[in-house]
Amino acid sequence: MMGDSLLVDLTVLFIGAKLGAALFARLGQPEVIGELLAGVILGPHVIGAVGELEETLHVFQELGAVILLFVVGLDTPLSDLKAVGGRSLAVGISGVAVPFALGAGLMLLLGRSGTQSVFIGTAMVATSVGITARVLADLGEIRSPQARIILGAAVIDDILGLLVLAVVAASVAGSVSAGSIIVLAILAITFVALVGGLGPKLIDRLTPYLDRLGNQGVLIVSLALCLGLASLAEALRLAAIIGAFLAGMALAETRDRYQLEEHLAPVYSFLVPFFFAITGAVLDPSVLADPEIALLATVVTVVAVAGKLIGCGVPVLSMGRRSAQIVGVGMVPRGEVGILVATVGLAQGIIGNELYAVVVTMSIATTIVVPPVLARLYEGRARHLDRPRGRDIEGI
């Protein structure tokens, strides 16, 4: 069965990640950062409570990522996308194009290879909207126009970001001739369009059959669909997580009917921490002690922030400066999506330990910085607008 240490490794990572999450939750910080830092500390590069990262641990890392992206997909109904209208579309597209161009351009300027530059650009693209959504919900602003624009644009970011990742990952995995890149891009787009476009309709047609299975039965079918599309994506040389995301998206419209998220929560709670903890354990923080790498991480982080502030803020300037700031800041966190891209890049040998550390640092920094800034922006706005409302409530 299992090697002596492996069950112990999994146990140490699970308990460490959960303690880290609890600590960060108490500090008012995102739990994923706590799970990630627990992995960094427990990993072989720091205290070494978890030994060398065997192949097997990486399977748990990937399975955690698959479940994570499946749930992200579940939160991405296509109908929401249609409903958000032009502003979100503009913010989303511009919020992909500007950071990608800035990130890739910066790396090219610094003399990195074309592939690496495109990859860093890709890591800059996706928004981890979970953190922002959580902050907005805590502030009671989740139904504000700015929040709706952010959530809609983040969906577009996720889809475009994963599409870019699919093409980049596929072109690296295969031969790198221009012709084959085009073929793979078409393959990736077709896969995303087919599953993303037809999936929800197909699931809708199957509703009478699914109803008969009951909630537990639908959960099993959903997990089978998630694993099946993840495997299919891998077979097509796309990343497995893209298949998982599309499986989630296909089920997003029927999510509530079968309480899919509630039933998935325990699986998520058990497996996803392995993704963050093992991702953290892979990180060698001593790399950042090199002044050159530390400087690069800082510059990349600044460019990542600027890319979203400009790319997402400018299209909504007509709504006023503060709204533009809120939307821009709300789109800054890269969180788990940036880390996912880094993990794929490291696994495929596109980036080394140093750029991996740079991307993970950027993902953590952009995520940690947002909650307090966003809260302050709303606080400022509240001083202008919300005092009368506050008084009304007191008067009741």
Added chain:
Amino acid sequence: MMGDSLLVDLTVLFIGAKLGAALFARLGQPEVIGELLAGVILGPHVIGAVGELEETLHVFQELGAVILLFVVGLDTPLSDLKAVGGRSLAVGISGVAVPFALGAGLMLLLGRSGTQSVFIGTAMVATSVGITARVLADLGEIRSPQARIILGAAVIDDILGLLVLAVVAASVAGSVSAGSIIVLAILAITFVALVGGLGPKLIDRLTPYLDRLGNQGVLIVSLALCLGLASLAEALRLAAIIGAFLAGMALAETRDRYQLEEHLAPVYSFLVPFFFAITGAVLDPSVLADPEIALLATVVTVVAVAGKLIGCGVPVLSMGRRSAQIVGVGMVPRGEVGILVATVGLAQGIIGNELYAVVVTMSIATTIVVPPVLARLYEGRARHLDRPRGRDIEGI
């Protein structure tokens, strides 16, 4: 990240196991048998849809077993054990001793080594009461005196069986001097007694803190406890599943308070099929084509049935012949527990492929045979006793 084929292997095994379970459920047979046979068919020895069984797949097998035994432990509250009284105790102890003696004696007679003989005896001990409980529930007889004796005795069987397994596994893993076996036996008994005896009390004391965590928080703590005690058991050279079982038993009294079983169901549903499917995939059915092995499997199965019929039936003969038959037959299934013992034995090199196939065959055969026989026994009884009751209900 994951090797190309590994995610595909997991997907094939998951979907195959679930289809097998659905098919067997429709046939009125235990779902675990369907999952197991799906693994046999998909495995490298038959159609080879799953390639060579890499180390990583065995991790999923062990994790599935850990979750399985954790849930079995959750269903084993010590208070039930205290409540069932002398009859269950007699049935349980005699139901361990007789099959163990018959199984080990048979193997010694056939010229097998002492270790192998003790191991086959151990595989004969534990009752997989899940199947019986399901049949009794379907018959509406789960609250009958016979059912209560069976459930109580099965708890005793599980504890004694795992204790025997712990001692056997530990003595094989370590050196095999008589002195060290005694030391390890004391260690195993102390571990079981400490965790099993003090665990529930400790959990009870922690209730105010657990209440504050909420159901999801308690689920995480429970999974941490399960992994932690499984790791500890492994570190003590006992089997990991014993730690998982004891963790479940420690939580059994507070199970309902936090809806632990409902929240664990999705994790169980996702991970436990890997245990059965991979266990099936390890089995080489062609081994059974050898007439000598097939004969051995038949004899072992007959002895396994006889051991429980005699060991569990005789102590309740005073309740009448039919009751003795019901209790004896109800205790016959070995199911997942027998298979678990076989898996441990194969992993530790105590038994080879042939004895593994024999034990798995015995486990499947004893499990498949019980539901129809038990139903017929109750049908016979119903003709004598239940007709008036049936008429009463019609008369309402």
